[in-house]
Amino acid sequence: MNTTNKSINPILELTGVGIEFPTPKGPFKALTDVNLKIAKGEMISLIGHSGCGKSTVLNIVAGLLQATEGGAVLEGKEVNEPGPERAVVFQNHSLLPWLTAYENVELAVKTVFDKSKSKAEMKEWIEHNLNLVHMGHAMHKRPDEISGGMKQRVGIARALAMEPKILLMDEPFGALDALTRAHLQDSVMEIQKELGNTIIMITHDVDEAVLLSDRIVMMTNGPSATIGEILKIDLERPRNRIELADDPKYNQYRQQVLSFLYEKQRKVEPLTKSMSSNNSEQKKIA
Amino acid sequence: MTSKIPSLPTRLFTWGGSMTDEVMPIWMQELIKAIMLPVIGIMFFLLIWGTVAQNIDTSLGKFPGPVQALEQFQSLITEHNDERAKEAGFYQRQDERNSARLAEDPSYQIKIRNYTGKPTFIDQIGTSLITVLTGFILASIIAVPLGIMIGLSKNLYAAANPIIQLFKPVSPLAWLPLVTMVVSAVYTSDDPLFAKSFITSVITVLVCSLWPTVINTAVGTASISQDLLNVSKVLRLKPMTHIFKVVIPSSIPMVFTGLRLSLGIAWMVLIAAEMLAQNPGLGKFVWDEFQNGSSNSLGRIMVAVLVIGLIGFLLDRIMLMLQRMFSWDKQAVLR
Numbered sequence: 001m002n003t004t005n006k007s008i009n010p011i012l013e014l015t016g017v018g019i020e021f022p023t024p025k026g027p028f029k030a031l032t033d034v035n036l037k038i039a040k041g042e043m044i045s046l047i048g049h050s051g052c053g054k055s056t057v058l059n060i061v062a063g064l065l066q067a068t069e070g071g072a073v074l075e076g077k078e079v080n081e082p083g084p085e086r087a088v089v090f091q092n093h094s095l096l097p098w099l100t101a102y103e104n105v106e107l108a109v110k111t112v113f114d115k116s117k118s119k120a121e122m123k124e125w126i127e128h129n130l131n132l133v134h135m136g137h138a139m140h141k142r143p144d145e146i147s148g149g150m151k152q153r154v155g156i157a158r159a160l161a162m163e164p165k166i167l168l169m170d171e172p173f174g175a176l177d178a179l180t181r182a183h184l185q186d187s188v189m190e191i192q193k194e195l196g197n198t199i200i201m202i203t204h205d206v207d208e209a210v211l212l213s214d215r216i217v218m219m220t221n222g223p224s225a226t227i228g229e230i231l232k233i234d235l236e237r238p239r240n241r242i243e244l245a246d247d248p249k250y251n252q253y254r255q256q257v258l259s260f261l262y263e264k265q266r267k268v269e270p271l272t273k274s275m276s277s278n279n280s281e282q283k284k285i286a
Numbered sequence: 287m288t289s290k291i292p293s294l295p296t297r298l299f300t301w302g303g304s305m306t307d308e309v310m311p312i313w314m315q316e317l318i319k320a321i322m323l324p325v326i327g328i329m330f331f332l333l334i335w336g337t338v339a340q341n342i343d344t345s346l347g348k349f350p351g352p353v354q355a356l357e358q359f360q361s362l363i364t365e366h367n368d369e370r371a372k373e374a375g376f377y378q379r380q381d382e383r384n385s386a387r388l389a390e391d392p393s394y395q396i397k398i399r400n401y402t403g404k405p406t407f408i409d410q411i412g413t414s415l416i417t418v419l420t421g422f423i424l425a426s427i428i429a430v431p432l433g434i435m436i437g438l439s440k441n442l443y444a445a446a447n448p449i450i451q452l453f454k455p456v457s458p459l460a461w462l463p464l465v466t467m468v469v470s471a472v473y474t475s476d477d478p479l480f481a482k483s484f485i486t487s488v489i490t491v492l493v494c495s496l497w498p499t500v501i502n503t504a505v506g507t508a509s510i511s512q513d514l515l516n517v518s519k520v521l522r523l524k525p526m527t528h529i530f531k532v533v534i535p536s537s538i539p540m541v542f543t544g545l546r547l548s549l550g551i552a553w554m555v556l557i558a559a560e561m562l563a564q565n566p567g568l569g570k571f572v573w574d575e576f577q578n579g580s581s582n583s584l585g586r587i588m589v590a591v592l593v594i595g596l597i598g599f600l601l602d603r604i605m606l607m608l609q610r611m612f613s614w615d616k617q618a619v620l621r
Contacts, residue, residue: 094513096531
């Protein structure tokens with residue numbers, strides 16, 4: 001399964017990860033036997049239907065959930081609690097609404113670089129990160145004064161400012177309109193090229209997955225979800241969405257993901273049921 | 287539309303629409319809504335009050351209408367001014383006497399006596415306000431941290447909830463005898479900084495106005511969004527940073543809701559406590575007038591009722607202003 005690995009020395013290793021949630025009707029097994037090795041500087045997408053446990057995988061890596069079987073190892077250390085070296089970009093930005101963009105990033109920077117940076121260095125670092133996501137002009141605005149895309153940019157700046165070893169993005173652009181999403185995808189590609197971050201991103205969007213990822217991890221449907229297939233995306237970087245639209249390789253990758261999602265792992269549940277399973281997944285994550 | 291076809295009457299086209307749009311500018315309509323409607327409401331109330339009052343006969347004469355109440359209000363102000371003039375006169379005479387005796391005999395020890403006139407209506411308002419604010423501020427100092435602690439821990443919440451629910455509905459009148467006895471027993475000093483009656487009122491207010499703030503703060507603290515808690519976890523914020531940077535700001539709107547409820551209760555409780563325990567203040571004023579039983583008493587009590595209501599309203603508005611100042615959620619509808 002992991003033959004497509006980029007390097008021999010992975011930064012993050014998931015071995016036999018499984019998780020069970022206690023419910024009144026007995027334990028519910030959400031994930032089973034998830035094995036994944038991620039190399040430094042790699043960009044991984046997790047894709048799958050709602051309720052398949054993508055977010056659960058991410059939360060285990062983040063340390064927000066504890067795996068009941070197996071575990072995640074980051075640079076030789078087992079993950080059992082959340083920490084800034086595994087920064088998370090949340091789906092709904094999760095900025096503190098009473099702080100400005102600058103102050104939101106500042107809270108993270110002050111906690112992470114408490115001793116290692118002077119006040120002036122911190123200020124410079126905060127401004128640098130906000131400029132990186134093109135938010136320099138609205139640094140001192142509060143979340144309710146800026147648009148959804150801008151909030152998500154600040155969320156990314158906050159995560160980047162922690163200098164994480166691995167950046168976890170939980171459907172970061174899911175709540176945005178298509179144009180804003182494209183802008184932010186470009187920003188993420190640009191930043192990743194510059195900083196070489198290791199990124200795990202959850203997405204529902206096939207185009208987004210193919211455009212951004214080095215590998216796409218496709219998950220089977222729950223319960224007892226696991227990794228179905230891993231698709232290596234061998235496209236030249238920098239990638240351009242307009243040029244790629246005509247690229248036969250790109251379209252082939254796209255077709256492969258679609259075929260996994262809609263033929264091999266087709267959801268046959270009625271609409272209402274899939275909605276309720278979606279809700280229950282959200283509750284578990286919460 | 288009118289400028290294009292000036293020969294046709296506009297009424298034809300706006301038939302069924304709002305005529306006021308044509309006749310009046312928007313700001314004037316807003317002004318009418320903001321001022322005229324409340325004024326109409328008040329006029330209507332005064333009319334009903336006046337009519338009903340004329341038909342109620344009590345042993346102290348007819349129930350006072352708006353006119354009698356206004357007369358009594360004026361007389362209360364006059365009494366206050368007279369009392370102040372008497373007081374000033376008293377001190378002036380005392381000073382003159384003292385300086386005269388000092389001129390006669392340089393070794394004379396000056397004696398200054400305090401004026402001992404009876405407190406006027408205005409003085410009683412002052413006493414009541416000081417008492418209610420003291421009780422309310424003390425209650426808040428206890429209630430907000432307590433609420434935050436309870437809200438942070440589900441176990442503590444489960445433990446504290448029955449006690450809160452038990453004491454929340456207790457009337458101040460039930461507490462008062464206990465508080466009075468305890469204060470008499472415990473607060474003994476030859477030169478007390480505060481009068482016993484003041485302490486009794488403050489504690490009664492405190493005990494009764496604690497609960498809404500505790501409950502609302504606890505609920506506000508417990509209902510922080512899970513996303514923000516996750517942010518705090520990922521950042522590994524220290525417990526104190528977590529409380530001050532995440533928990534408190536996030537629960538501020540609920541804390542203020544609690545504080546406003548508490549202040550309202552504190553004001554109601556105070557009047558009852560003053561009345562029953564003969565603590566100085568507006569409640570005592572009402573009780574004294576009731577006992578006095580002159581033909582003016584009912585009018586004076588009516589004035590007190592309106593003033594109590596007005597002060598309660600103003601206190602609530604002040605809290606609302608503070609809430610607007612401190613709350614980050616400027617879009618929340620506050621009323």
